[in-house]
Every structure is written in structure tokens, then in C-alpha cells.
Amino acid sequence: MTTHNLALDGSGIDGSLYIDVTDFARDTPWLTEPMSLYTSIGIVVFGVLIIAAWWKARHENSATMAAVLVAPLSAITAYLVNDAVKWVVEEPRPCNSYPTAFILEKCPPLEDYSFPSNHTVVAAAVAAALFLVSWRWGAVTSLAAVLMAFSRVYVGAHYPHDVIAGLVVGIIVGLVTAVLLGKHATTFVEKLSDGPLRPLFAAAVTPEQSQDSQDRRSASKR
Template sequence: MAPLALDGSRIDGSLFTSVTDFARGTPWLNAPIALATNLGLAVFAVLMVIGWWRARRRDDAAMAAALAAPVVVAAFAVAEVIKKLVAEPRPCRALPHDFYVNSCPATADYAFPSGHTTAAAATAAALFLLDRRLAAIAAICAILEGFTRVYVGDHYPHDVLGAMVIAAAVALVAGLVLRGLIRPLVARLRTGGALQPLLAAHPVAAR
């Protein structure tokens, strides 16, 4: 199948320019946001670890959901396939006169959907199946992550919104399926053995 080579600037190029104009006018924010847009992904890893740690004191379903949280990888893989099919050039190529915090990536590094936002939104969706409070924190962080991707000039707003929809759908479906598949195994492993301390805070009686 031939790539679509979508011209994203025709969708919301004016909104993108408004955000990058804001970045042009706030040079003191550029370095912190450029740092946060990459290092911020570590927050989502920490949230998943916290979810797993709390699940050790909860039931089998919670621990199964915690172990299913890495479906973020599946969402990212789907997004990468879509990225190759859509083949949307980065904004820096369609709107070369706009302001950009980050340098222009390679030509084959396409824009839709945003990979960073995919990982962030998929984490929020996976945590929704485990811990609603952690999911709420992750959702707020995902929105901020999406904004930083536009701010630094790497993505259009629709790249971010599309990534959120794709990531949430894939992570929720894959998470539900995987949670159901591994729950019986989790229940057995929590009753004893070398892995028991990783799956339960206290020994669980055999069922």
C-alpha cells in the first residue's frame, strides 16, 4: 500500500503556528520544555511501577492489570505502523518559516501520530484498568506531554489528538484481553514460589 503523504499543515497549520509563535515569545520556556518533553516520559514509567507496587496488596485482577500495563508497547507499535502508512511530513518541512525549538528530524521520521503522546496516553489508559487515581495523574501528564510536542514544533495538534485516540483504544482493548489471559497464572504464582514476593505483599493461601 502506497503511503498517503498527508499534508498536515492544511488541517490545523494555523493553530500549530499560534503555538509556535507563543514559543517564539517565551524563550525562557524553550529549554525547560525541550527537556521535559523527553524526560517527562519517565513519569509514566514511575506511575506504572507505583501501580504494580500497590497491586501487590490487592486482588489477582489488580495484579493481572498491573502486569498487563506494558501493553503501552503494543499501542506504540500500532502507532508506528500508522505513521508509515500516513507518511505525514513533519511541520518543519511544510511550514519552514515557523519557529521551532527542536531541530528538524530526518525526512523519513513522520509526524502522525505523535509517538511520545502515544506512549503517554497508552499508559493512562492501561492504568485506568488498574488504579483510577494514577490514571487521572497520567491523563493530566499525557495532556501536558502532548502540548510540549506541539510547543517544540515536532507535531501538529491533530498528531497529538490522533495519538491519544489510537493509544487509548489499543491499550484498553489489549489490556483487557491480556488481563483476562494472565489472571489465572497470576493467581497460581501468588500462592508461593520465587515470584510470589513480586506478585503479593503477603503470602496468599492456595485456592
């Protein structure tokens, strides 16, 4: 018979708040399906936001394109760091401490630890990285990340402190990764923009746009 070392008992931190949120989920049946869907496949939303930012960045400079391209790397790095934290802390899922709570997801095995939330970390890392693209992209993605964090508690998968920690870890690791890789990524984009892969990094310039650019240069010399 094996024993499980409870390195962190999250129920003593904000277990009552967790119950309040899951009770809220039980009392809002009209919201359970949308929240369950978002918490399950919502990460796809962040992939779509990165693709949309990439498409828009094709009309911007190399630094902007580079900031978009490092966003997935920021998410991957944050996930790996977070997974390491999980195995150090070894906090059991709240469904193990509150087996009668209203939960919308099947309770994971004991080895699937709770602190911090992987979903939230990835979402927050993408949001932090996209803030380096523009505040608009960062703001939109941040709203999606906060919703992801709430959904993880709503469906009963995590304690509130799990998702708060996930936001913090995701923001810090995502931002640091994006900043550290940004300069190298810019050089990478500039090199590839001069080759056959240019359409991936820069939109084609129409004759009208080219003429407009020449007119602006001519006007500036007068």
C-alpha cells in the same frame, strides 16, 4: 534524484494553530526548558507511574496486579500500531512545511513521519491501561499524557492533529489490549503468587495484619 510522495499535508489541516503554539513557545522563554526536558524524557515519568502502581498493587488482589502488568504491553502494542499508521499516512513533520517556525527540536529526516505522535500514543496507552487499575492512577497518568501531547506541539515536533490522533489511538489500542490480556494476566499472577516470586506480586503480611484478618473473619461468623 528521489521524490517524496506527500500522502498527507498536515499544514492544510491546522498549520495556523501549529504556528500559534510555536509562537507561544517563542514568547515564553521561561517555559521552553521545562517543556523541552519533559518532551524528551517524559516517557520515563510513565515508567515511574507504572512502577508506583505495581508497588501499590502488591497490597491489592490479583486482578489489580494483572492490570498494572499489562500496562507496558498496552504501550508497546499501541506504539507498533501507531508506527504502522505512520508509514501508511506518511505525513512530513511540520518543520518541513514551516522551516522558519520557532522549534525547539532538530527537524527529523523526511522518513521520520509525523502522524500520529508516538510519544503521545505511548502516554495515552499507559493512561488507558492504568484506568483499569483505579480511576486515580488513570486520572494522574491522563494529566501527564495530555501534557506530553501539548509538549510535542510546543517544541515544534508535531501538528495539533498529530497529538489528538495519538491520544485517540493510544486510548483505544491501550484499553483494548489491557482488556484482552487482563484475564490471562490475572491467571498468570495467581500462579506466580504461590511460588518463590510471590514478593513481586504480593506484599508480605505482618503478624498484626494476619491477626486483624482473623479477627474480621471471626466477627463475620458471629
